[in-house]
Amino acid sequence: MKLLFLCLLLARNPLSDSLDLRVESLHDSIISIDTHNDFAMSLAFPRDRHTVAKGQVSFELMKQGRLDAAFFAAFQSQGPCTEEGRARAKWLADSMLRALHWYAHENQHLGEIAYCMEDIQRLKAQGKAAMLLSIENAYCLGEDLSLVEHYYNMGVRMIGLTHNGNNDIADSSMDSVERHGGLSPFGFRVIKEMNRLGIIVDVSHASRKTCLQAVSASHTPVMASHSCVYNLKQIPRNLTDQEIIAIAEKGGLIQISIGRYFLSFLPKDQVGLPLLIEHINYVVNLVGIEHVGIGSDFDGGGGIVGVEDMGQMKAITRALLEEGYSDDDIAKLWGGNVLRVMEEVSKFARSF
Numbered sequence: 001m002k003l004l005f006l007c008l009l010l011a012r013n014p015l016s017d018s019l020d021l022r023v024e025s026l027h028d029s030i031i032s033i034d035t036h037n038d039f040a041m042s043l044a045f046p047r048d049r050h051t052v053a054k055g056q057v058s059f060e061l062m063k064q065g066r067l068d069a070a071f072f073a074a075f076q077s078q079g080p081c082t083e084e085g086r087a088r089a090k091w092l093a094d095s096m097l098r099a100l101h102w103y104a105h106e107n108q109h110l111g112e113i114a115y116c117m118e119d120i121q122r123l124k125a126q127g128k129a130a131m132l133l134s135i136e137n138a139y140c141l142g143e144d145l146s147l148v149e150h151y152y153n154m155g156v157r158m159i160g161l162t163h164n165g166n167n168d169i170a171d172s173s174m175d176s177v178e179r180h181g182g183l184s185p186f187g188f189r190v191i192k193e194m195n196r197l198g199i200i201v202d203v204s205h206a207s208r209k210t211c212l213q214a215v216s217a218s219h220t221p222v223m224a225s226h227s228c229v230y231n232l233k234q235i236p237r238n239l240t241d242q243e244i245i246a247i248a249e250k251g252g253l254i255q256i257s258i259g260r261y262f263l264s265f266l267p268k269d270q271v272g273l274p275l276l277i278e279h280i281n282y283v284v285n286l287v288g289i290e291h292v293g294i295g296s297d298f299d300g301g302g303g304i305v306g307v308e309d310m311g312q313m314k315a316i317t318r319a320l321l322e323e324g325y326s327d328d329d330i331a332k333l334w335g336g337n338v339l340r341v342m343e344e345v346s347k348f349a350r351s352f
C-alpha cells in the first residue's frame with residue numbers, strides 16, 4: 001500500500017503541479033469576490049420551503065477556495081404586494097440580515113462584515129473572509145423610500161430590484177404579465193436613493209425593460225450579480241446582447257453564475273467548467289474583461305461539476321489560466337472589476 005502511494009506521488013504531472021502553484025500565488029496577490037449566494041435564507045430559516053440548503057457557503061469554505069469576499073444576499077421569493085405582504089417581506093429581510101451579522105460575529109476569527117472596498121482590502125491582509133451584505137428582491141422596501149437607508153444602515157451595499165415576480169419597484173423577468181412596463185415611478189425614486197447612499201443596483205431577475213431602464217436611470221454602474229448569456233441558453237433569466245452592452249457601456253458588470261440552470265440545457269452531470277468558461281468568453285468578446293465576473297448562486301441552486309461549493313473556487317482560476325487568460329485579466333474578473341464599481345458607487349454617494 002505504501003509503495004502504491006509512493007508510485008502515485010512520483011507519477012504526478014509536474015506541469016499540473018506548476019499550474020497549481022501559479023493558482024496559489026495568483027490568489028496571494030488578487031482579491032476574489034463572488035457577488036451572490038443565498039446562505040442567509042438557510043441560516044435564518046433552515047426549514048423554510050424556499051430554502052435550498054446545501055452547505056455550499058461558509059467562511060471555512062471561502063478560505064479553502066481562496067475566495068476573499070462574497071455578497072451574502074437576504075433573499076426572498078415574491079409574495080402579494082399588500083400591506084401585510086410588504087410587512088412580512090421587511091420582517092424576513094431584517095431577520096436574514098440580523099442572522100448574517102450574528103454569523104459574522106460568531107465567526108469573527110475567520111471573517112467579518114465589510115462595508116467598503118477598504119474593509120475588503122484590510123480583511124484580505126488579515127487573512128479573513130469579507131462578508132458583504134445584499135438584498136435579493138426589493139419587495140422588502142414595500143412602498144417606503146426611507147427603508148433604503150434603513151437597509152444601508154444595516155450594512156447592505158447592493159439591492160436586487162426583483163426576484164421571480166413583479167413587485168412595487170419593478171417588473172421581473174419571470175412574471176407572465178407586465179405590471180409597470182419596467183420600473184415603477186417608485187422604482188425610479190428607489191434607484192435615485194440607492195445612488196445617493198452608495199448602494200449598487202442589481203438587475204439580475206429584472207425584466208428586460210427594467211434592466212435597460214435601471215441602467216439609464218442609475219448615475220452609477222449597475223451589476224447583474226448572478227446571470228448568464230441568453231444567446232448561449234435562451235431563458236428569460238439570462239441577459240441579451242442588448243442588455244450586456246448597455247450594462248457595460250455604463251461601466252457595469254455581468255457576473256456569470258455557476259449553475260446549470262443558467263449555463264446549459266444538458267443534464268446536470270455534464271455541466272462543468274467548459275460551459276462556465278464559454279459564457280465568460282462570450283461576455284469578454286462582446287464587451288471586454290472589465291465587465292465580467294463571478295456570482296455563484298451557491299445555496300440558491302448554484303454548483304456545477306468541478307465547482308460544487310465555495311471550497312472549489314480555485315478550479316475556476318485554473319480553468320481561466322488554461323484558457324489563456326493573463327494574470328491581469330483574472331485579477332479583474334475575480335474582483336478588480338467589483339472593487340472598481342464599489343468605489344465608483346461610493347464616490348458618487350460621497351459627492352452629496
Ligand SMILES: [Zn+2]
Nearest residue numbers: 136205226300
Ligand atoms: Zn437569484
